[in-house]
Amino acid sequence: ETGVTQTPRHLVMGMTNKKSLKCEQHLGHNAMYWYKQSAKKPLELMFVYSLEERVENNSVPSRFSPECPNSSHLFLHLHTLQPEDSALYLCASSQVLDTVAHEQYFGPGTRLTVT
Amino acid sequence: GQNIDQPTEMTATEGAIVQINCTYQTSGFNGLFWYQQHAGEAPTFLSYNVLDGLEEKGRFSSFLSRSKGYSYLLLKELQMKDSASYLCAGLDSNYQLIWGAGTKLIIKP
Numbered sequence: 001e002t003g004v005t006q007t008p009r010h011l012v013m014g015m016t017n018k019k020s021l022k023c024e025q026h027l028g029h030n031a032m033y034w035y036k037q038s039a040k041k042p043l044e045l046m047f048v049y050s051l052e053e054r055v056e057n058n059s060v061p062s063r064f065s066p067e068c069p070n071s072s073h074l075f076l077h078l079h080t081l082q083p084e085d086s087a088l089y090l091c092a093s094s095q096v097l098d099t100v101a102h103e104q105y106f107g108p109g110t111r112l113t114v115t
Numbered sequence: 116g117q118n119i120d121q122p123t124e125m126t127a128t129e130g131a132i133v134q135i136n137c138t139y140q141t142s143g144f145n146g147l148f149w150y151q152q153h154a155g156e157a158p159t160f161l162s163y164n165v166l167d168g169l170e171e172k173g174r175f176s177s178f179l180s181r182s183k184g185y186s187y188l189l190l191k192e193l194q195m196k197d198s199a200s201y202l203c204a205g206l207d208s209n210y211q212l213i214w215g216a217g218t219k220l221i222i223k224p
Binding site: 004040041042043045048090096103104105106107108109 | 119
């Protein structure tokens with residue numbers, strides 16, 4: 001595997017279900033990100049893990065819970081979601097080195113539908 | 116507040132040139148990125164500008180004017196495969212990306 005991989009690619013879940021999205025990066029990066037992409041809206045940054053430490057994002061509802069067990073893996077745990085949470089969830093990684101900006105590499109995303 | 120503005124949709128003809136504009140307002144500025152995203156696929160990195168001027172990469176070029184808070188992506192010799200959304204993103208003082216909603220580029224034969 002190369003780059004950034006995400007599973008599953010598609011997920012349909014009911015509002016009472018619990019599911020998890022998985023992301024894995026094979027690039028040796030030290031930062032990972034979860035984004036939400038809705039149609040015709042800007043990418044919404046949900047969570048950032050830099051050097052395995054989480055950067056808080058207070059605007060994300062608690063029904064989304066991230067987990068970063070190591071620098072290569074990132075999870076997004078989902079529970080009691082709402083229909084408006086239906087979107088494409090993208091994972092990305094980058095190398096963070098002090099004040100040097102590096103591009104982010106994205107996974108193919110998980111298309112989530114909440115029924 | 117922080118904001119990135121770019122046109123929602125543009126149409127161009129195969130073989131022609133198209134310029135996609137982006138204006139930005141960020142808290143501090145550490146550069147501007149352009150990404151390409153084909154339908155149903157991940158965004159892929161195209162360019163990064165932090166200094167004023169034009170950066171050329173083959174058929175694609177990106178321009179930045181920091182004093183005007185303005186950037187553009189120039190695509191030459193358009194091909195059908197260039198049909199995609201083009202995302203502009205500014206890097207703020209905390210090195211967080213502020214994203215535009217993307218410009219959907221439609222290429223016609």
